Amino acid sequence: MTRDEIREGVLRALSDVAPEADAATLRFDTDLRDQLDIDSMDSLNFAIGIHEQLQVDIPEADWARLYTLDEVIDYVVETTAA
Amino acid sequence: MAEFVMPALGADMQAGTLLEWRKQPGDPVTKGDIVAVVHTDKADVEVEVFTSGVIETLLVEPGAEVPVGTVLAVIHEDGAPALRAEARAAPPAEPAAAHVVISPSARHLAEELGIDPASIHGSGPHGRIQRKDVEAAAAAREAAAAPTPPVPQPTVPPAVPPPAIAVPAPAKAVAPTDERNAAMRRAIAAAMSRSKREIPHFYLAQTIDMSNAIAWLAQENQRRPVTERLLHGVLLLKAAALALREVPELNAVWDGDELVRREDINVGVAISLRGGGLVAPAIHDADALGLDELMHALRDLVSRARSWSLRSSEMSDPTITVTSLGERGVESAFGVIFPPQVAIVGFGTMVERPWISEGQILACPIVNASLSADHRVTDGHRASAFLAAVDRLLQEPDTL
Numbered sequence: 001m002t003r004d005e006i007r008e009g010v011l012r013a014l015s016d017v018a019p020e021a022d023a024a025t026l027r028f029d030t031d032l033r034d035q036l037d038i039d040s041m042d043s044l045n046f047a048i049g050i051h052e053q054l055q056v057d058i059p060e061a062d063w064a065r066l067y068t069l070d071e072v073i074d075y076v077v078e079t080t081a082a
Numbered sequence: 083m084a085e086f087v088m089p090a091l092g093a094d095m096q097a098g099t100l101l102e103w104r105k106q107p108g109d110p111v112t113k114g115d116i117v118a119v120v121h122t123d124k125a126d127v128e129v130e131v132f133t134s135g136v137i138e139t140l141l142v143e144p145g146a147e148v149p150v151g152t153v154l155a156v157i158h159e160d161g162a163p164a165l166r167a168e169a170r171a172a173p174p175a176e177p178a179a180a181h182v183v184i185s186p187s188a189r190h191l192a193e194e195l196g197i198d199p200a201s202i203h204g205s206g207p208h209g210r211i212q213r214k215d216v217e218a219a220a221a222a223r224e225a226a227a228a229p230t231p232p233v234p235q236p237t238v239p240p241a242v243p244p245p246a247i248a249v250p251a252p253a254k255a256v257a258p259t260d261e262r263n264a265a266m267r268r269a270i271a272a273a274m275s276r277s278k279r280e281i282p283h284f285y286l287a288q289t290i291d292m293s294n295a296i297a298w299l300a301q302e303n304q305r306r307p308v309t310e311r312l313l314h315g316v317l318l319l320k321a322a323a324l325a326l327r328e329v330p331e332l333n334a335v336w337d338g339d340e341l342v343r344r345e346d347i348n349v350g351v352a353i354s355l356r357g358g359g360l361v362a363p364a365i366h367d368a369d370a371l372g373l374d375e376l377m378h379a380l381r382d383l384v385s386r387a388r389s390w391s392l393r394s395s396e397m398s399d400p401t402i403t404v405t406s407l408g409e410r411g412v413e414s415a416f417g418v419i420f421p422p423q424v425a426i427v428g429f430g431t432m433v434e435r436p437w438i439s440e441g442q443i444l445a446c447p448i449v450n451a452s453l454s455a456d457h458r459v460t461d462g463h464r465a466s467a468f469l470a471a472v473d474r475l476l477q478e479p480d481t482l
Contacts, residue, residue: 020356037356039409040313041384051308060303060311 006054006076010069013049017042028069056080084133086155088148091122091397092273092420096203098122099147100154109137111157116393118154123269124361125387129394135159151204192216266359274418281336281424282457285416288469290476291437292447298479314432315406316377318449318472320482322404322427323349323368325471331460332468333401335422341459350400350420351380353387361387362403362420363396373482408432414450424456425465427472 001009011023018036032038038046043063051057056076058066066072088098099121105111116128117137138156142148192199195216202219277283295317303311326333326347334343348364355361365371365379386392402423407415408431415428430450437446451472455465475482 018356037354039354040315041381044308044311044313045381045385047308047311057308060300060308 001054001080003073003077006080007073009053010050010073010076013046013053014069016049017045026069028073031067032069033067050076054080083138084135084157084159085153086117086129086131086157088120088150088152088154089129089394089398090150090204091120091127091394092124092269095122095150095269097147097149098127100142100144101126102144103140103155104128105137107137107139111135111137120394122397123265124359125392125397126390127392127394127397131157133157133159149203192219195220263358266355270359273420277418277421281419281421283419283454284457284462284465285452285454286462286465286469287414287416287450287452288466288473290449290451290473291439292432292449292476293437293444295476295479296432296447310374310377312373312377313380315429316373316380317476317479317482318406318429318451319349319351319365319368319380319404320371320373320376321472321475322402323347324475324482325468326402327369328471329460329464329468331464332425332455334424334459335401336424336456336459337422341424344401346399346401348399348401350403350423351383352403352405352417353384355388361392361397362400362405363387363392364400366395366399402427404429406430408449414452416452417454419454419456424459425468426454428452428454 011021014021014032018038021036027035033043036042047058047063050072054076056079058075058079062075066075088100091098101119101121103118105115105117111117111131112134113130113132115131117131118129120127120129135157138158140155142152142154148154192202197216197219199216202215204215292314296314299312299314299317306312326349330343331341333347334341336342346367347369348366349368350362350364352360352362363383365376365383368376368379371379383392383396400420400423403417403420403426405415405417405426406429408429411431413430413433415430417426417428419426428451430452432447432449434445435448437444437448439446451469453465453469
C-alpha cells in the first residue's frame with residue numbers, strides 16, 4: 001500500500017466515527033481528541049475501522065501512544081512496510 | 083386482541099410522532115419484533131411489540147403526532163379466537179380510550195375524586211396512569227370551570243402521508259441538526275427539572291483502586307484482536323450491575339408514590355451524542371452478560387444511539403443509569419437521577435495517585451465512583467453498601 005492509500009483508509013475509518021470531520025480542514029499534526037469529540041468508544045471503533053480498511057491490527061499499547069493522524073498513518077506505513 | 087400503543091420512551095414524554103410502519107395488516111409478529119419507528123424529542127426509536135400474533139389493523143398514519151398511550155395498532159394474539167367480520171371492519175378506536183393502565187394509588191385517588199381513568203393521560207411507562215396524572219386531571223377539571231383560552235387540540239393525522247423517511251445505516255454516526263439538538267435539550271431540561279423538583283437526591287462517593295482491574299484488562303487486551311478488545315468502562319458497568327443484586331431497592335422505579343422493584347437488571351448507559359445532548363438507553367440483563375457480551379452490547383448501543391436507531395424497550399426499561407465522564411479528565415461525576423429511576427452511578431477519570439496499601443505508599447490508578455440516590459427509597463447505609471460492592475467486585479475482575 002502507498003502512503004496515499006493508507007491515508008485514505010485512515011480517513012475513511014475516521015469518517016465512520018466522526019462524520020462531521022472534514023478532511024480539508026483536519027490538522028494531521030494535532031491531537032485528534034482536541035479536534036474532534038472522540039471518546040474511548042470512538043477511539044476503539046477508529047482502531048477497528050483501520051483494521052477493516054487496511055487489515056492492520058494496532059496493539060492497544062501502541063494505539064494509546066498515537067495521538068495525531070500523522071502518527072497513525074506513519075505507524076501503519078511502518079507496519080505494512082515491515 | 084392486543085393493543086400496540088405509543089410507548090412512553092422517557093421521563094416527561096407526552097407524545098411521539100409515528101415515522102413509519104415496519105409491519106402491515108396480516109403480517110405475523112413475534113414478541114420483540116420491531117413494528118414501528120417513532121420520533122421523540124430525544125431520538126428516533128424502533129418500537130418493539132410485546133405480544134405475538136398477527137397485525138390486525140393500523141390505526142395511525144405515518145407523520146401523525148399522538149399522545150403516549152394512544153392505540154397505534156391492533157394485534158390478533160396467537161391463540162386468541164378469530165375475530166368476527168364486523169370487528170375486523172370496525173372503525174379505528176379513539177386513541178387510548180380502551181387502554182387504561184393505572185397504579186393502585188392513582189386508581190384509588192381517581193375514584194375519590196370521581197374521575198374516569200379512561201379520560202386521564204398516563205405519563206408513566208407505557209402510558210401508565212400515575213397519581214400525579216390524576217391530580218393534574220383534577221386540576222384541569224377545576225380550571226375548566228372558569229373561562230379559559232381555547233386548549234390546543236392534539237395533532238390530527240395528516241390526510242397525505244409525508245415522504246418516506248430514510249433510516250440511517252446502523253453503524254454510522256449521524257451529525258445532529260440544530261432542530262434536533264434543540265428538541266433534545268428541551269426533553270433533557272424537562273426531565274432533569276422534574277428530577278430536581280421531585281426527587282430528594284443524596285450523594286455518596288468512594289475512591290476505588292483500579293490496579294487489579296487495569297492489570298487484568300491490559301493482559302486480556304494483549305491477547306485479543308482489536309475487534310474483541312474490552313474498554314475499562316465495561317468492567318465498571320458490570321460491577322455496577324452485579325452490585326445491584328446486593329442492593330435491589332436501587333434496581334427499581336418510583337411510580338407516583340410507591341417503589342416498584344424490578345427483577346431484571348437493565349442498566350441505562352449515558353451516551354453523549356456528537357454535537358451535544360445525551361441519551362441513556364438500557365443494556366438489558368447487564369448483570370447476566372459476560373464481559374464479551376456486555377462489550378458487544380455496549381458497542382452496538384453506542385453505535386445505534388449515535389445513528390438515532392434505538393429501540394423502545396431500551397428507552398423505557400432502564401432501572402438505573404451509569405454515567406462516565408472521565409474521558410476529559412473529570413474526577414467525579416454526581417448525576418441527576420433520570421425519573422422514574424431511583425439512582426444514578428457516576429465514574430470519573432482514572433488517574434494515578436498515591437495509595438497506601440499494607441503500609442506502603444504506591445502509585446495506583448484510582449477512580450472515583452459516586453452514587454446519586456433517591457432518599458425516598460433508600461438511605462446512606464444501603465447506598466454505601468452498593469458502592470462498597472462495586473469496589474469489591476472491581477478488585478476481582480476475573481470474576482466479573
